[in-house]
Amino acid sequence: MVSFNNVRAVLFDLDGTLIDSAPDLAAAANAMRAVRGLEPLPFERYRPVAGAGARGLLGVAFGLTPDHDHFPAMREEFFASYESCMMERTHAFDGVAELIDTIATKGLLWGVVTNKATRFTAPLTSAIDLFRGAGTIISGDTTPHCKPHPAPLLEAAARLGVTPSQCIYVGDDERDMVAGRAAGMGAIAALYGYLGADTDLSAWPSHGAIKSPGELLNFLGTV
Incomplete structure (x- = not known):
């Protein structure tokens, strides 16, 4: 197992890594189906694509792809639907709060x-409440680029006052590993996240993987 001994900060993806937002994302898509007189689809259909956002949810709910003429309007409808329910079922994954507490106890910075x-x-x-201790939160529109481009991760490191090589990035998507590597950070895959059944983890450029949040501590070396 790779061990990182100079870590000063841990950065996390949000959906599928720190929080389980899939139930609300699925509810938003099913609400759109209901408006059209369609039956709701089971949650299990939506979960593997939750990390892909509107593209993934609309693909499951309506077979809609981004190149479809109706996609932009449907995406905006989905966003509005999600906004109306996005804090009803979303919660931190089991073990995340304890992990964050331990990270803070070790004197490490952390962010999203x-x-x-x-x-x-x-x-x-x-x-x-979990996020009150976050040193920085970088969203998809904070920088001109989003993952897999390294720019958001580099921005996070700069805001925390650390070098990229002093950071570990944890995420549940291949683009997270690509971004982490490109930024010069340790890249750890969260296997408990929104991985599809056909995911080929061997193709991910990660330094390691965790099956539960607490396992991340195994990569922090002597910190």
């Missing part, structure tokens, strides 16, 4: 780097 827009990130992180 997500592709979720500030429109959603700000109210979510304000409503959940």
Whole structure:
């Protein structure tokens, strides 16, 4: 197992890594189906694509792809639907609060780097006590680029006052690992997140993987 001995900060993806927002995302998509007289789809259909946002949810709910003429309007409808329910069922994954407490006890900084827009990130992180200790929260529209581009991760490191090599980035999507590597950070895959059944983890450029939040501590070396 890779061990990082010079870590000063841990950065996390949001959905599928720190919080389980899939139930609210699924509810938003099913609400759109209900408006159209369609039956709700089971949650299990939605969960694997929750990390893909509107693209993934609309793909499951309506078979809609981003190149469809109706996609932009449907995406905005989905955003509005999600805003109306996004804090009803969303919660931190089991073990996340304890992990964050331990990170703080070790004197490490921590923050969030997500592709979720500030429109959603700000109210979510304000409503959940867990995020009061975050040193920085970078949304998908904070920088000109979003993951897998390294810019958001580099911005987070700069705001925390640490170098990229002093950071570990944890996420549940291949783009998180690509971004972490490109930023010069340790990249750890969260296997408890929104991974699809066909995910080929061997292709991910990660330094390691965790099956539960607490396992991240195994990568922090002697910190």
